[in-house]
Amino acid sequence: MKLFAYTRATEQDVAVNTVSRNQSAKFIGGGTNLLDLMKENVEQPNQLIDINSLPLSKIEVTRNGVRIGAMARNSDVAYNAIIQERYPLLSQALLAGASPQLRNMATVGGNLMQRTRCYYFYDTAMPCNKREPGSGCAAIEGFNRIHAIFGASDQCIATHPSDMCVALAALDAVVQVQGPKGDRQIPITDFHRLPGDTPQIDTVLQHGELITAVDLPNLPFAKRSHYLKVRDRASYAFALVSVATALDIENGIIRAARVAMGGVAHKPWRAVAAEEILVGAKVNQETFRAAAEATVKEAKPQKHNKFKVEMAKRAIMRSLTEVGEMA
Amino acid sequence: MNDPTNKAIGKPLDRVDGRLKVTGAARYAAEFPLKNMAHAVLVQSAIAKGRITNIDTSAAQKSPGVLAVITHLNAPKLASPQSGGGDSSGGDAQVTAANAQSGESGSAGGENPFEKPVPVLQSDQINFYGQHIGVVVAETLEQARHAATLLRVTYREERPATVMAANLANAYKPQSLLIPLKPDTQRGDIQGGLKAADVQVDHTYTTPNEHHQPMEAHATTAVWDGGQLTLYDSSQNVNGVQKTVANTLRIPPENIRVIASFVGGGFGSKYPVRGHTILAAIAAQQVKRPVKLVVTREQMFTSVGFRSHSSQRIRLGAKKDGKLTAISHEIHTQTSVFEEFIEHVGVATPMLYDTQNLLVTHRGVRLNLPTPTIMRAPGESPGMFAFESAMDELAYALKLDPIELRLRNEPERDLEKGLPWSSRSLVESFRQGAKSFGWERRNPEPRSMRDGRYLIGMGTATATYPTNRMPSSAKVRLLADGSAQVYLAATDIGTGTYTMLTQIAADALGIPTERVRVEIGDTKMPRTPGSGGSWGAASYGSAVQSACVAVRAKILGMARLDPRSPLKGLSNVGMDIREGRIFSKRDSSRGETYQEILARNNLKVTEAEVESTPDEAAKKYSMHAFGAQFAQVRVDPDLGMVRVTRFLGTYGAGRILNPKTARSQMIGGIIMGIGMALHEETVVDDRYGHFVNHNLGEYHVPVHADIPAIEAFFVKENDPHVNPLGIKGVGEIGIVGVAAAVANAVYHATGKRIRDLPITPDKLL
CATH class of the missing domain: 3.30.390.50 (CO dehydrogenase flavoprotein, C-terminal domain)
Structure with a gap:
């Protein structure tokens, strides 16, 4: 694992500005995926900005629905009475994922940012256009039992591993983002990308943009x-x-x-x-x-x-x- | 001679080492806090066949904290295995000594295959993906791990052969198998037997590559003190490690001490010595510091063996009444290109049922993969999946209850060996198991049982495992305070060795279990075989029993001849012992304690060391444990998901020393068998020759949610022939037949016969 700097952010603006200034910096929330990827040398950030202290973990009823803070833990969302009452599929999806220990750490924002579980992506000895653009896709001619049947390209056939995001897609959730140039809202169905010719890019999030909340519209x-x-x-x-x-x-x-x-x-x-x-x-x-x-x-x-x-x-x-x- | 109601044997004693384990006080191989420890990380090949043309270590060597980078270019010259069954094409590549005979067959040829040298880093040749090509040693684990990524290796790559099915044309007949079973077994007239049959079954069954993945990763901590080497090794076989490392490094075995006080599971992968243990020793020698080397989960997929894929064609012939007229079991498994390990998949087939006409053949295919090795019930696990699935198919073809089919083919004696059974409780296991499981509620018609939208199925299969025993020694010391210490090199790989030896010693000495302390897992102690072949209880137990008897005889001898003793003049049979007090059977007031005898004789300790060897008389019998496995499954017919909702195993395994730990062994075996049935499979990508799903996220073993309430019990079985304690061993029989019982239940539920493990949802759509 490469050496990296670690800073705990206490203010959103500082967090966003810090990451924006360094192309190799990343936010870290629960770390349940990022740390694995770092240990496998798939991700090699030189700076981590810990956003666990940011006040972004509330789940609250809004005029138009429910807002889930990006730092809300998966287990807290899954067992939240409002979520269970109004959006049972989201609770079910969260509980279908990972294990209790992981759900206790994993955040909603981090869940959106999960990377694929393609075997070849995780194995740095293998070619992978997502990990190393231009190196080729080992999965297309390889063992591809767990891979995509919709929307794949000749560059990448990986799948998105999240359960939560599937429920969010059904609910037409909206991702709230704060970036160096201000805030924006991204509909969940536009948030993740298809691989096309740039499978290394999972989402439309720009570098330095921080997910602050997910809005669930009244439904x-x-x-x-x-x-x-x-x-x-x-x-x-x-x-x-x-x-x-x-x-x-x-x-x-x-x-x-x-x-x-x-x-x-x-x-x-x-x-x-x-x-x-x-x-x-x-x-x-x-x-x-x-x-x-x-x-x-x-x-x-x-x-x-x-x-x-x-x-x-x-x-x-x-x-x-x-x-x-x-x- | 002591009171049977007071016996420790047969009681469900809690694990004596349980507290140490749950409090974290038990130290495993990578947990000995030594001063000045350095950390080693393995570097492995990224091709499956070819040669290393260059290794650039300059960046790694300059990396912070790095103490040494060892590759084939600078590794010390090691001994190579004396040819043996190994193929010379592997040159001096790694050899794990997993091939050839287990100790069971006796080292008839003189050389124990589990003690052959294990050369590593001896040449530029690559025989499989993930072969060790270097080791990096640094001040910290993180530094070593980082530096290991900095090695720049270039290869001259050749096209590997890594998938058995694609290379069946190159199958060959091996010289020998691990156990004393010839590659081919034949009796009677197989063609005639098939012709004479009213009903025939002819199908091919396959089992995938499977990995042991014990909870504790393989690890070695190596410490040199002058010419003396101490290895804290996660091993099932400390004496084997001592001898193998000595043979490899060409130093006297007495200069090596191997310690494995606690072992977090092994399932066979920790029986042979592995390259990483040798590398830890070499690394520690080079940096002149203690070195800790832990094999990572991913590296464990290529570094410590696995169970070979198997393809098994089974032909059965039977008369209308179910009497078998022929059994044919033709097996293909794989071995590596540089050494031979052909699993004895057909080992149980010749003796299981009553048939005059039999054929069992084993063929091997050499592949550019690591050498397969022993894994819980090697042979029986894959072999009985195929055979017992075929028996179920035959039962359906005959419209006969599958249990009834087995009862009608119950052999009077072992037809292959021509020997009587020492005891055989298969029929009794089926009888009691079926009753307890509620087999009579089963409607044999496939797809006939439902629970809402789910299909319900019940399946059964036979379990069997041979009763083995190896020479073993033990030392027992009785101390002045009346407590006892038991010493032997044996290991406890989670099976309960500490506990059952405590019980045996307590009974043999007539003292409470709390007064016995067992110390094992150290070559400083009397020599024993490793933990394997389900022979631990019979081998270690017999040795401890004999040593205790010897100590007791010494002390009673002193008392009987001593005019100052109230026991003077009494004979052995005239005495009894309870709670450490020896007394006259006729007059219990006449007696004294061990302490009193030792004190009067000014003795701090009385001890005896014995070597206990298997009884020749045992050779007059065919000795096996038998059992019946029962599975109930619930299948989602639309989505193909299978859940085992109930499992029951019934076994006749001789005398049960500790019903609690023995039951745990059965349950563990059943869980592993459910994994084999539904989950476990390591997939090879033939282009690269690597195991694609080489981590526990993608190599699936059962999780809690997959495991139902499991019942396991033993039928009463008194076997006076197997060994003095009447023990058959319980480490392996629990897994045997489980996968077949589950697959048979899936057939009953769905009408779909899955002959290719594991039974994943896609196969049932």
Whole structure:
């Protein structure tokens, strides 16, 4: 591990300015991903600005919904009564991720910034365009069971590993950011990128920009929501496929729908095609099947993850069925 | 001679070392706080085959805190293994001595394969990805780790062969297997037997590469004092380490002391000596300071062995009534290009059931991967997955209950060895296990049992493991205060060795367990075999028992002949001992304590050291533990996710010294078996020849949420033949058959037969 400087920030402005001035500086929150990456020499910042002391961990009701501070711990969000009541899928998604110890440290901001779990990305002996642009992608011709089926490029087929972000995508969350040039708001579905020709860039966040909060808009029907995670073991495994769904149902007709997927793309994958089919349709298996089939129509699987297409379809149907059956 | 109600053996005594472990006081190999310690970090190859053309160490050497950078260019010349079964093409590359015979077969050829030299850094040749190519020593671990990244290595790379399935055409028949089983076993007429069958089964089953990954990482702390070397080593076999390191460094074994007081699991990976132990010794010699070397989790995937992938074709023939007419088990596994370890996957097949016509073959494929090695129940673990899955398929083909099929093929004796069983409780295990598990509630029709949207399945399989015993010695000292000390080199790798030896000594001396102190894990103590082959209890236990008997005889001898003793003139059978007091059976008031006898004789201590060797009479029997495994699974039929919701194992394993620690062994074996069934698989990327998922984030073992309530119990079994204590050993049988029971349950639940482990969700879609 390279030597690095470490500073604990007590003011947001100072934190933002410090990181802005140094291209090799990084914010550190819970450190549950960054420290691993540093130990593996995947990330080598020369300066860490610890933002754990910043007053950004509140979860509060706002006029338009709920604001979650960027430094709120994953476990605090998951067990927050307001979140559990209004956005159960977010609570479920958080609890489906990692382990209790990790969730106690990991922050909401850090969860948004998680990097892929592609084996080749983590292994510095292997080529990887995300880690070392231009070195090639070892996964495309390699072992790619856990990789993307949507939105990949010929440069990168990695997936985004977060469960939380899938729920946020379904909820149309908005990321609040403070940067050297002021504040801005980024819709969650625009926050993460597809790999394209620059897979080294995970998000649209500019260097020095600090995530301060995530806003959840009011969405009364989110009470009727569900997060389903399909994985290789019962806990502590990344999703093969996951689905976050919420349905607004009236008299057996779907008035509004949200479907987002994890484990299938470089970003949380909002299944727009499914939503279009669901809205205005009857709550039944035919509707759910049509929505699922529309979603996987554009899937482009790799050699070892063809199963994900069928799995994604079935997971969407299951998740919709669960929500459809809710009182 | 003492009161049976007062016996320690058979009681669920808590682990005597439990407190030390939970308080952190127990010291493991990397936890000895030595002054002036330096830290070593391994550097490993990033190609699977070829030669190193250059290693530029200049940047590493200049890096802060670096004390030494050792590569093949400056490493001391080490002994190389005497050819043996090894292939010469590997040249002097690393050899882990994991090949050839275990001590069990006796070192008939004279040389113990687990004591062969382990040369490291002896040439520029690379035989597998992750081979040690250097070691960096620095003041701190962080400095060493950083400097290790600064080595610039260039290679001349060749195309490796790393996937067995792609290289089956190069399969060969090995000279020998680890245990005394020939590569090929044949009896009767296999073709005739298959022809005579009313029903046949013919399928191929595969198990993946699997890694041990014990909780405590492999580690060595090496300290030189003049010509004397002390190694704190995370090892299952301290005497083996002593001898191997001596052979490798060409120094006398008596100049080496190996200490492994506590070991955080091994499962076989810590039985052979590994390159890192040699490198720690070399590094400490070079920097003239104590050196600590911990193998990282990722390095453990290439540095300490693994279980080979296996491909097993099984053909079974049976009459309509279920009587087997033929068993054929053809096995392919892999070994490395530079040494031979062919797992004895078919070891249990010839003796398990009653059939006249049998064929078992083992073939190997040489690959540019590390050499596979022994891993919990080597042979039986993969072999019984295939065989017991096939038996389940046969039961379905015959429309016969799978337990009934096994009962109808229960052999009267071991047909392969032609010997009677010392005892065999397979039928009793199935009988009691089935009752306890509620097997009669099972509707045999696949997909017939449901719980809401989930499919429920129940499966069963046979478990078996041989009863082994090795020569072992022990020393026992009875002190003036009436307490006893027990010494032997043995290791406790988490199995409960400390505790069961305490119980054996307490009973043999007639004193309470609190008065016994057991010290093990040190070559300064009497020589023993390593912890492996489930022989620890039988081997160590017999030695401790004999040493205690010898000490007791010495003391009673003194008393019997002493006119001052109330015991004067009594015979051995006329005496009893309780709580350290020896007394006349006829008149309990007539007696005295060990303390009184020793004090009167001005003795601070009485001691005896014995070597205990297996009884020749035992060779007249075929000796095995048997058991029945029962799994219940819940399968999500849409998403393919399998959960084991219930597991029960029933075993006949001779005398159970400590039902609590023995049960823990069973439960641990079952959990490992569930991992084998559902999770564990190390994947090789054939382009680079590396293990792709080489960390515990991606190499899945079961987590708590995967493990249901597990029941394990032993059927009563009195075996007077195996050894004086009637012990069969419980370290390995727990895992055997578990994967088959789970796979059979998955078939029952879903109607899908998964013959390729692990059973991941994608395979059930």
